[in-house]
Amino acid sequence: MGYYFSSFHAAQIRIARPTDQLDEIIRFYEEGLDLxxxxxxxxxxxxxxxxxxxxxxxxxxxxxxxEDGESTAPVPHPDSLLVFYVPNxxxxxxxxxxxxxxxxxxxxxxxxxWSHGGVTIEDPDGWRVVxxxxxxxxxx
Numbered sequence: 001m002g003y004y005f006s007s008f009h010a011a012q013i014r015i016a017r018p019t020d021q022l023d024e025i026i027r028f029y030e031e032g033l034d035l036x037x038x039x040x041x042x043x044x045x046x047x048x049x050x051x052x053x054x055x056x057x058x059x060x061x062x063x064x065x066x067e068d069g070e071s072t073a074p075v076p077h078p079d080s081l082l083v084f085y086v087p088n089x090x091x092x093x094x095x096x097x098x099x100x101x102x103x104x105x106x107x108x109x110x111x112x113x114w115s116h117g118g119v120t121i122e123d124p125d126g127w128r129v130v131x132x133x134x135x136x137x138x139x140x
Contacts (some may be wrong), residue, residue, distance in 0.1 A: 011057035014051075015082075017127075018071040024124035025063045032099045033084075033129075035061070044045055044068060052098030076127045078110035081120075084129070092131050096121065 010024075019025045029035050035052040038060055042048045046067050053060035065071065086092040096106070096119045107128065109120045118132040 014062055016062040016064065018073040019063050019065055019125050020070050021064060021124045022048055022065040028123050032102050033095060078128065080127060082127065082129045083132055085134055087134050087135045089133050092119065092133050095131055
């Protein structure tokens, strides 16, 4: 399964971003969201990193950290979002409850759309993750 764009076929999509808190990011996404760690590396050209994916998906998240100090990562805008569509309300409640128990609190969404059926929580770097209680969109 791949993704088709106007004139080419992409076999995979990786969404990558730097962090200065790799251990806390791992805890948030692996323990809090229960995402599967599908890869990782250390001391690779000056970087350490981890990759998380969803079952049966051709895309994944990558977080990298410079070995020798802080990154120059931009400060996230409140409307820079990672959205997970979670159709099962009990599963959504379980995820958000686990994250709150870990010390991550719900924040008000910049765009009120995400407050209707969704829960927004900031990850350790301040990037917002929305858990939306819908089936998502269909590109078919």
